[in-house]
Amino acid sequence: MMADLPTEPAQRLRDLVERFARAAAEGRAPLWLPPHPAVWPGRGEGHFHLAAELFLQVSGTTRFVFPHAERLLQPGEMLLVPPKLLHDEHVRAAGPAPAQAFQNLVIHADAGSLCSHLAHEVQPCRPGILHLEVRGHPQVARIQDWLADAALPGDEGDAALALQRRALVAAALAGVRRVLEAGAAAEVSVEPPLIARVRSLIRDRLGDHTLSVRDLAAHCGCSADYLSHLFHRHAGETLAAHIVRLRLDRAERLLADEAALAIKEVAWACGFASSGYFIRTFRARHGLTPAVWRQARPRRPAGATDAAVPAPLLQARPFVPTRERPCHWARLPGDEADDSRPDTAA
Numbered sequence: 015m016m017a018d019l020p021t022e023p024a025q026r027l028r029d030l031v032e033r034f035a036r037a038a039a040e041g042r043a044p045l046w047l048p049p050h051p052a053v054w055p056g057r058g059e060g061h062f063h064l065a066a067e068l069f070l071q072v073s074g075t076t077r078f079v080f081p082h083a084e085r086l087l088q089p090g091e092m093l094l095v096p097p098k099l100l101h102d103e104h105v106r107a108a109g110p111a112p113a114q115a116f117q118n119l120v121i122h123a124d125a126g127s128l129c130s131h132l133a134h135e136v137q138p139c140r141p142g143i144l145h146l147e148v149r150g151h152p153q154v155a156r157i158q159d160w161l162a163d164a165a166l167p168g169d170e171g172d173a174a175l176a177l178q179r180r181a182l183v184a185a186a187l188a189g190v191r192r193v194l195e196a197g198a199a200a201e202v203s204v205e206p207p208l209i210a211r212v213r214s215l216i217r218d219r220l221g222d223h224t225l226s227v228r229d230l231a232a233h234c235g236c237s238a239d240y241l242s243h244l245f246h247r248h249a250g251e252t253l254a255a256h257i258v259r260l261r262l263d264r265a266e267r268l269l270a271d272e273a274a275l276a277i278k279e280v281a282w283a284c285g286f287a288s289s290g291y292f293i294r295t296f297r298a299r300h301g302l303t304p305a306v307w308r309q310a311r312p313r314r315p316a317g318a319t320d321a322a323v324p325a326p327l328l329q330a331r332p333f334v335p336t337r338e339r340p341c342h343w344a345r346l347p348g349d350e351a352d353d354s355r356p357d358t359a360a
Contacts, residue, residue: 157193
C-alpha cells in the first residue's frame with residue numbers, strides 16, 4: 015500500500031484515500047467492525063466520538079482496545095468504529111526502515127465538517143497528527159451518513175449486509191476524495207495549521223477531564239499564552255470557552271439520544287471533572303439542570319434515530335464475551351486476511 019507514494023503529505027493523503035477506495039470496492043481491503051456492545055461501556059481508557067470513525071492502516075500496526083474486545087489492524091486493512099464506542103489505540107512500527115514506520119489515515123465526518131489526517135508515532139506506542147485537513151462541503155453530510163449506516167449492527171453472517179457495508183465505505187472514501195479535490199474554496203476556514211491541529215486534538219480528547227490549555231500547548235510545542243492568544247484571534251472565543259462549549263454540545267446530544275444514561279455518566283463522557291460542575295455549567299447555558307432539560311424535550315417517535323447515531327444503548331449490565339456469547343468481528347466472506355491470530359479479548 016505504501017509503494018510509490020509521494021513524500022509530500024497532502025498528496026500522499028489523497029493518493030491513500032483513492033487507493034483504499036479502489037481496494038474497498040474491489041474487495042482487496044478487509045473491513046473490520048468491532049462487536050457492538052449491548053450496553054453503554056462505562057468508564058475506561060480511550061475516547062469516543064458521536065459519529066463513526068474510519069481507520070485505514072498504511073504501515074506498521076495499530077492495536078485497538080475496546081471495552082469488550084481488541085483488534086490488531088494490519089497494513090491494508092480498514093476498521094470502522096461505530097459512534098459512541100469507547101476505544102484506545104496503541105501503535106507500533108513493523109521495523110526500523112522508514113517504510114516500516116507506523117502510519118495510518120483517519121477519516122471522521124460530523125456536523126458538516128470532514129476531518130482527514132495522516133497519523134504517525136509521536137511517542138512510544140502513541141499516534142499523533144502528521145498532516146491534517148479539515149473541510150466543509152455538501153458531500154460531508156452524505157459521507158457521515160454512509161459511514162453511520164455501514165457501522166450499524168446486523169447479522170454478521172449475512173453476506174449481503176457485508177457487501178453493502180463495503181460499498182458504503184467505498185462510497186464514503188470516494189466522497190472524501192471529492193471533498194479533498196474540491197480546492198481551497200471548500201476549506202472550513204483559513205486558520206493556521208496550529209489551530210486546526212488543536213481542534214483535532216480537542217475532538218479526540220473531549221472526554222478527558224484533564225484536557226487543558228496548558229496541556230494542549232505542551233503537545234503543540236508552544237506556550238499556553240501564545241496558543242490562547244492565537245486561538246482567540248482566529249476563532250473569536252477563548253480556547254477554554256471553546257472546550258466548554260464543545261463539551262456542552264456533546265452533552266446535549268447524549269442527553270437527547272441516551273435516555274437511560276445517568277447524568278453522571280453524561281458528565282464523564284463529556285470531560286467534566288464532576289457531575290456537580292457539569293450541572294452548574296449546563297444550567298448556566300440553558301437555565302435548566304440536565305435532568306429537567308432532558309424531560310422538557312419533545313419525545314421522539316418510536317424507532318426514530320439520528321442519521322449518524324445508531325439506536326440508543328441500554329443502561330444495563332456490561333456485555334462480557336463468553337463461550338456462549340462470543341465477540342464476533344464483522345468481515346466480508348472472502349476477504350483475504352489472517353484471522354488466526356488471537357486478537358479478541360474477553
